[in-house]
Amino acid sequence: MKTEMIKHNGKMHPLWMEQWLKAAALYNLLWGAWVVFFPSHFFLLAGLPLPQYIHIWQGVGMIVGVYGIGYGIAAYDPYRHWPIVLVGFLGKLFGPIGIIWFVLRGEMDPAFLYINITNDIIWLVPFGIMLYRAASYHQNSELEHEVSFNDSIRKVRTNTRLSLYEASKRFPLLVVFLRHSGCTFCRETAAELAGLQTPLRKSGKRLVIVSLMPHQKADEFLGSYGIYDYHHVSDPAGDLYRAFNLRRGSFLQLFGPKNWLRGFEAGLLKKHGIGMLDGDGFRMPGAFLLHNGKIVKQFRHSYAGEKVDYASFAEFTPEAARKRPSSARR
Numbered sequence: 626m627k628t629e630m631i632k633h634n635g636k637m638h639p640l641w642m643e644q645w646l647k648a649a650a651l652y653n654l655l656w657g658a659w660v661v662f663f664p665s666h667f668f669l670l671a672g673l674p675l676p677q678y679i680h681i682w683q684g685v686g687m688i689v690g691v692y693g694i695g696y697g698i699a700a701y702d703p704y705r706h707w708p709i710v711l712v713g714f715l716g717k718l719f720g721p722i723g724i725i726w727f728v729l730r731g732e733m734d735p736a737f738l739y740i741n742i743t744n745d746i747i748w749l750v751p752f753g754i755m756l757y758r759a760a761s762y763h764q765n766s767e768l769e770h771e772v773s774f775n776d777s778i779r780k781v782r783t784n785t786r787l788s789l790y791e792a793s794k795r796f797p798l799l800v801v802f803l804r805h806s807g808c809t810f811c812r813e814t815a816a817e818l819a820g821l822q823t824p825l826r827k828s829g830k831r832l833v834i835v836s837l838m839p840h841q842k843a844d845e846f847l848g849s850y851g852i853y854d855y856h857h858v859s860d861p862a863g864d865l866y867r868a869f870n871l872r873r874g875s876f877l878q879l880f881g882p883k884n885w886l887r888g889f890e891a892g893l894l895k896k897h898g899i900g901m902l903d904g905d906g907f908r909m910p911g912a913f914l915l916h917n918g919k920i921v922k923q924f925r926h927s928y929a930g931e932k933v934d935y936a937s938f939a940e941f942t943p944e945a946a947r948k949r950p951s952s953a954r955r
Contacts, residue, residue: 638703639758645751646700649713650693656744657690671736689744692716707759708902711880714752717745760876763907777868778918783833783856784840790918792831792856797916799825799938800833802871804910806846807900809892810930811910815850816897817935822854824939830914837861837904866908871925873907878928887930914938 629640659666664683668675676682692713699706721741727733778789785792792798801818803811818832825832832855836843843857858865866872891897912933914922922941924933 638762641751642703642755642758643700645748645755646696646703646710649748650695650697650700652743653689653693653696657686657688657693660686661690667740671734671739673734673736703755704759704762707756708906710752710755710759714749714756717748717752720745756880757876760874760879760907763905764873764875772864772867774868775918777865778915781858781860781865783858785856787856789833789858789915792833793915793918797830797914797921798833798856799830799935800835800869800913800915801935802835802866802869802908802911803837804908804929805837805902805904805906806842807902808906808929809888809897809899812850812897812900813891813895814910814933814935815847815852816895818855819851821935821939822852824936826854828939828942830939831856833858833915835860835865837863837908842903861904863905863908869911869913869920871909871911873905874909874929878909878926879907881928883928884930887932891930912938914941 661683664679664686665675667673695709696713699709703710721738724733724737724741728735728738778793780788782788783792787795789798789800801814803814805811818834822832832852834843834847834852834855835858837860838846839859839861840857843859847853847855847857860866888899892899909929910926912924912935913920922938924938926933
């Protein structure tokens with residue numbers, strides 16, 4: 626069965642996405658208004674005692690209503706506004722989990738599970754499919770833009786005005802590609818690199834950070850982790866990422882179960898948290914040791930949260946690289 630498409634701002638997306646998001650927007654606005662203006666109604670219908678702090682319940686209605694505004698915005702360009710869909714999907718996933726947890730512990734009445742059916746459960750599948758389609762769309766659009774590795778490292782310059790090729794002729798470069806400053810895993814990477822500045826310098830290497838951010842914003846972000854001894858490449862178009870064969874990730878690479886586990890570790894246990902998306906949230910990260918214009922050691926993530934042994938890059942020597950061929954893409 627052929628999917629009906631609709632065009633907005635020069636881009637095509639399935640009509641059903643727009644319809645589901647508009648429906649979600651309307652539902653959230655109505656449900657939020659119901660709870661804000663008639664906060665006692667649900668408890669009377671369910672035969673539950675009124676909560677002591679009814680205003681907290683009204684606050685829940687306000688939050689749900691605000692989500693509706695977001696869904697309304699996302700409806701007109703789901704591929705561009707996929708982060709709104711992601712936030713909604715996470716809320717609809719973790720909301721029922723939280724309520725089931727408290728119901729099983731006897732701390733919440735099972736009547737609250739009825740809310741999950743209309744607020745969360747019925748939206749999970751379409752929202753998940755939207756995320757999958759958005760990931761596929763951005764991944765496929767990547768194939769339309771090929772970039773030469775050799776040309777790029779000679780053309781792209783760091784904030785020191787040296788090209789990557791020129792800098793790599795002077796000393797080995799540890800080139801680390803970040804996703805965006807709001808990424809939990811990028812924050813974890815920044816914290817790890819902060820402790821490697823001295824070992825890198827002692828081993829004769831230099832740290833180069835490639836990001837989608839402008840230089841000033843990168844300085845603010847990395848400076849908050851104590852990283853000052855580095856060169857920066859601002860690559861908002863992602864051309865250097867393509868040159869190093871760092872593509873946009875697939876659905877599983879970005880939203881798969883391994884990332885959830887690593888996100889729990891890096892975001893909660895290590896307290897790196899998560900921030901606002903800035904740049905291309907589908908872009909995959911990576912780490913490379915560049916020397917004399919060639920990649921002598923590399924790590925391309927199989928999923929966004931995969932751990933990198935950055936210390937091994939600091940210890941790696943160009944002499945060791947001569948014993949094995951480079952696998953850089955030309």
